[in-house]
Amino acid sequence: xxxxMLAMLDNxxxxxxxxxxxxxxxxxxxxxxxxxxxxxxxxxTTVSTPIWGKLGDLYGRKxxxxxSIVLFxxxxxxxxxxGEFTWLNNMLDPMSQLIYxxxxxxxxxxxxxxxxxxxxxxxxxxxxxxxxxxxxAGIMALSMIAGPLVGGLITxxxxxxxxxxxxxxxxxxxxxxxxxxxxxxxxxxxxxxDWLGAGLLAIAIxxxxxxxxxxxxxxxxxSAQILGLAALGVITTILFVVVEMNVAEPVLPLxxxxxxxxSLVSTIGFLVGFGLFGAVSFLPLYQQTVQGAxxxxxxxxxxxxxxxVMVTSVVIGRIIAKTGRxxxxxxxGGTIMVLAMLLLTRLDNDTSKVExxxxxxxxxxxxxxxxxxxxxxSQNSVEMKDMGVASSTATFARSIGxxxxxxxxxxxxxxxxxxxxxxxxxxxxxxxxQSGGSFDPAMLSALPAPMRExxxxxxxxxxxxxxxxxxxxxxxxxxxxxxxKEVPLRETAAMAPAE
Numbered sequence: 001x002x003x004x005m006l007a008m009l010d011n012x013x014x015x016x017x018x019x020x021x022x023x024x025x026x027x028x029x030x031x032x033x034x035x036x037x038x039x040x041x042x043x044x045t046t047v048s049t050p051i052w053g054k055l056g057d058l059y060g061r062k063x064x065x066x067x068s069i070v071l072f073x074x075x076x077x078x079x080x081x082x083g084e085f086t087w088l089n090n091m092l093d094p095m096s097q098l099i100y101x102x103x104x105x106x107x108x109x110x111x112x113x114x115x116x117x118x119x120x121x122x123x124x125x126x127x128x129x130x131x132x133x134x135x136x137a138g139i140m141a142l143s144m145i146a147g148p149l150v151g152g153l154i155t156x157x158x159x160x161x162x163x164x165x166x167x168x169x170x171x172x173x174x175x176x177x178x179x180x181x182x183x184x185x186x187x188x189x190x191x192x193x194d195w196l197g198a199g200l201l202a203i204a205i206x207x208x209x210x211x212x213x214x215x216x217x218x219x220x221x222x223s224a225q226i227l228g229l230a231a232l233g234v235i236t237t238i239l240f241v242v243v244e245m246n247v248a249e250p251v252l253p254l255x256x257x258x259x260x261x262x263s264l265v266s267t268i269g270f271l272v273g274f275g276l277f278g279a280v281s282f283l284p285l286y287q288q289t290v291q292g293a294x295x296x297x298x299x300x301x302x303x304x305x306x307x308x309v310m311v312t313s314v315v316i317g318r319i320i321a322k323t324g325r326x327x328x329x330x331x332x333g334g335t336i337m338v339l340a341m342l343l344l345t346r347l348d349n350d351t352s353k354v355e356x357x358x359x360x361x362x363x364x365x366x367x368x369x370x371x372x373x374x375x376x377x378s379q380n381s382v383e384m385k386d387m388g389v390a391s392s393t394a395t396f397a398r399s400i401g402x403x404x405x406x407x408x409x410x411x412x413x414x415x416x417x418x419x420x421x422x423x424x425x426x427x428x429x430x431x432x433x434q435s436g437g438s439f440d441p442a443m444l445s446a447l448p449a450p451m452r453e454x455x456x457x458x459x460x461x462x463x464x465x466x467x468x469x470x471x472x473x474x475x476x477x478x479x480x481x482x483x484x485k486e487v488p489l490r491e492t493a494a495m496a497p498a499e
Contacts, residue, residue, distance in 0.1 A: 001116070001135070001136060001139045002170065002173065002174040002177065003065070003068075003069055003112045003115070003116055003171075003174045003178070004112055004113060004116040004136060004139055004140065004143075005139055005140075005142070005143045005146075005170070006069075006072060006109070006112055006167055006170055006171055006174065007045070007072070007109040007112040007113050007143075008113075008139075008140045008143035008147070009143045009146060009147045009150070009167075010041065010076070010105065010109065010147075010163075010164075010167065013147040013148070013150055013151035013163045014037055014038060014041075014151065014163065014281075016148045016149075016151040016152040016155060016284040016288070016296075016302075017151045017152070017154070017155040017160040017163055018037065018281075018284065018285055019284075019285055019288050019289060020155045020160050021037065021098070021160050024160070025082075025083060025093075025094045025095045025098065036099045036213070036410070037095075037098055037099055037102055038102075038281045038406045039209065039213070039403060039406045039407050039410065040099045040100070040102040040103040040106065041102040041103065041105060041106040041109065042106065042399055042402040042403045042406060043103060043106065043205065043206065043209055043403045044102070044103040044104065044105065044106020044107045044109070044110065045106040045107075045109045045110040045113065045399045046106075046110070046205060046396060046399035046400045046402070046403050047107070047110070047198075047201065047202040047205055047206070048106070048107045048108075048109075048110030048111065049110040049111075049113065049114050049395050049396040049399055050198070050201070050251045050252045050389065050393060050396050051110070051193075051198050051251055052064060052068060052110050052111035052114050052115060053114045053118060053389045053390075053391060053393070053395075053396075054193065054194070054249065054251050054389055055111075055193070056111075056114070056115060056118055057386075057389060058193065058249070060184070061115060061118055061119050061122065061184050062178070062182055062184050064111060064115065065111065065112075065115035065116075065119070065178065065182075066175060066178060066179065067111065068108050068109075068110070068111020068112050068115060069108065069111075069112065069171050069174055069175055069178075070108070070175075071104075071107055071108030071111070072105060072108030072109055072111075072112060072167070072171060073108070073167065073168055073171045073172075074104070074108070075101060075102070075104040075105025075106070075107065075108050075109075076105055076164045076165070076167040076168060076171070077164070077165070077168065078101040078104060078105070079098060079101040079102055079105050079164040080161040080162070080163075080164035080165045081101075081161070082094055082097040082098035082101055082161075083097055083098070085097070105164075110395075110399070113395045113399075114391050114395050114396075116136065117136070117375060117379075117391040117394075117395065118391040119182075119184060120132050120136065121379050121390075121391055122184060123184070125489075128321055132317075135314065135317070136372065140309075140313075140371065142306075142310055148284060148302040148303075148306075149296070149300060149302075149303065150163070150166070151163050152284075152294065152296035152297070152300075153296050154166070155296075156294055156296050193249065193251075194243070194244070194247050194249055194250050194251040196243055196247075197240055197243045197244050197247060197250055197251045197252065198251045200236045200237075200239050200240040200243060201236075201240050201251065201252065203232065203233075203236045204232075204233050204236040204237045204240055205400060205403065207229045207230075207232045207233035207236065208229075208233045208404070209403050209404060209407045210229050210407075211226055211229050211230060211233065212404055212407040212408045212411060213407040213408075213410060213411055214226065214229075214411075215411070216411070216415065241254065251389075252389070252393060252396075253386065253389060256381075256382060256386065256389070256390060256393060259381045259382070260483070260485060261377055261378075261380075261381045261484055261485055261487060262377075262378055262381040262382065262390070262393075264480050264481070264483055264484050265330070265374040265375075265377045265378050265381075265394070265484065266378065266393060266394060266397040267397070267476075267480055268330060268334070268370065268374050268477055268480050268481060269374045269375075269378075269394055269395075269397035269398040269401065270397045270398065270400060270401035271401060271473050271474065271476060271477050271480075272337075272367060272370050272371065272374070272398055272401065272477070273397070273398035273399060273400070273401030273402040273405060274401040274402065274404060274405035274470065274473050275337060275341065275363070275367075275405065275470045275473065275474055276367055276398075276402065276405075281406050281409065281410075282409060282413060282463055282466055283302065283356075283360070283463070284302070285459065285463070286347065286459060286460065286463040287301050287353075287356070289455070289456055289459050290349060290456045290459055290460045290463075291351075291353055291356070293353070301353060301356070301357060301360075302360065304357050304360060304361045304364065305357075305360035305361055305363055305364035306364060307361075307364065308360075308361050308362075308363070308364025308365040308367075308368055309364045309365075309367050309368040309371070310368070311368065312364070312365055312367075312368025312369055313368045313371060313372050316329050316368065316369060316372070316373060317372055320373070320376065320489075324488065324489050325486060326373055326376065326377060326486070326489075327481075327484050327485070327486040329369045329370075329373045330369065330370055330373055330374060330377075330477070330478075330481035330484060331478050331481040331482055331484075332369050333365075333366045333367065333368070333369025333370035333373070333477070333481075334366070334369075334370065334474070334477030334478030334479075334480075334481050335366075335478045336362060336365050336366030336369065337363065337366035337367065337370070337474045337477055338366075338471065338474045338475050338477070338478065339362060339366075340359060340360075340362040340363035340365075340366050340474075341363070341467050341470045341471035341474045342467075342471055343358075343359040343362060344359050344360075344363070344464070344467040344470075345464050345467045345468050345471065346359070346464070347359075347460060347463055347464045347467070348460050348461075348464060349456060349457055349460045351460075370477070371398075374394065374398075375391070375394045375395075376489075377484065378390050378391070378393065378394040379391060379394075380487060380489055381487070405470070405473075408469060409466045409469065409470075412462070412465055412466055412469055413462040413463065413465070413466055414462070415462075416458075416461055416462040416465045417458040417459060417461065417462035418458070420457060420458040420461040420462070421454055421455070421458045424454045424457075424458075
């Protein structure tokens with residue numbers, strides 16, 4: 001639970017610090033890279049998740065879990081030091097450095113998430129697992145609560161760099177506890193890693209994310225760059241499928257998708273990740289610049305949404321453990337998420353903090369019904385020997401949804417923001433360009449009123465547009481959940497001698 005908290009905390013901690021990071025590392029020139037600070041981390045997690053799951057299946061969960069923590073610590077140290085490497089500043093600007101280091105950090109985070117869920121899958125029966133995964137989901141939600149709040153406190157009272165450095169003592173404690181006390185079933189399997197499949201998967205995902213990020217912004221949709229990425233994505237996806245059908249130990253066994261429930265909840269997980277990361281990544285920017293909240297207060301304003309996730313997840317987990325029934329919960333959660341996205345499209349310059357908080361509470365309730373329920377259904381749909389890769393695939397689906405969501409949301413946000421500033425007239429465009437387009441709230445408040453109003457209106461316009469896109473995806477969640485079949489939960493967990 002401590003290791004999982006690290007991974008989730010770093011997903012959320014950057015949001016409230018983003019205006020300060022932008023102000024220090026680039027201003028308006030860096031806004032096109034804003035989403036990549038989050039996307040790089042989520043993409044690193046996404047690409048590495050199925051690999052960590054398979055490595056855990058082959059070499060033992062404990063040693064792989066510990067390795068992922070060490071990698072995560074190194075990535076945290078590098079992210080905190082972005083821009084402070086003199087020799088590197090000549091090759092990469094500070095914002096680009098932070099993006100690359102965040103991707104490296106995400107590689108370690110992928111192992112934290114899938115390792116935690118797979119360990120619970122090894123030790124606890126599916127019938128009882130709902131209760132434990134409810135607690136795990138509670139820790140995830142607590143991290144979501146603490147992330148924006150801690151990020152805001154650190155940003156207001158110290159340097160944003162400490163949002164990364166604080167991981168080191170927490171991860172050190174996790175390493176000590178795991179080495180000393182974690183005992184897991186001993187499993188022996190043939191050591192065959194599908195590196196070719198993993199590489200093809202990474203290239204395919206990265207190509208598609210780059211299309212959603214650059215298309216219509218950096219390059220025209222019909223440009224050679226975008227068409228080339230599309231061709232690369234299609235070719236590597238086809239090759240990946242061919243490889244996975246023919247290797248002995250596929251990194252992502254396609255046979256799992258023959259189970260209807262597994263396929264449905266994997267798709268639902270993708271859509272949940274799409275909405276979750278998009279909301280948490282961009283709402284703090286809106287709260288700090290448009291609503292005038294401090295970094296700390298923007299974290300507090302996200303608190304009701306995260307509490308909704310945490311409370312609902314824990315309660316639903318206990319209900320599932322008691323009744324053994326789960327089908328109705330993703331249907332309810334999907335319906336609530338649709339309502340939440342519709343409400344969030346109403347955000348504008350005049351939306352009060354109370355009103356936006358109500359909208360976020362509704363979103364949190366919807367996600368609480370979905371997050372741990374979909375993982376439970378995934379694990380109950382596979383054999384025990386595939387528990388690790390099933391857990392990684394479920395986490396992978398949510399992570400890749402987050403990758404696409406943040407990339408697409410970032411492109412939509414930037415496009416709508418710049419279009420709104422341009423619509424205010426040449427004078428506003430010139431003033432914003434002259435100011436450097438700072439998103440640091442303190443610097444923003446010092447700008448002349450016309451310039452400040454042009455920027456805040458553009459941010460509000462960009463933010464509301466994100467949720468129209470999120471709504472278009474969210475409507476499929478309750479529809480897909482309706483077709484989930486109620487399969488009795490297993491009463492036992494396969495155990496073996498401890499390693």
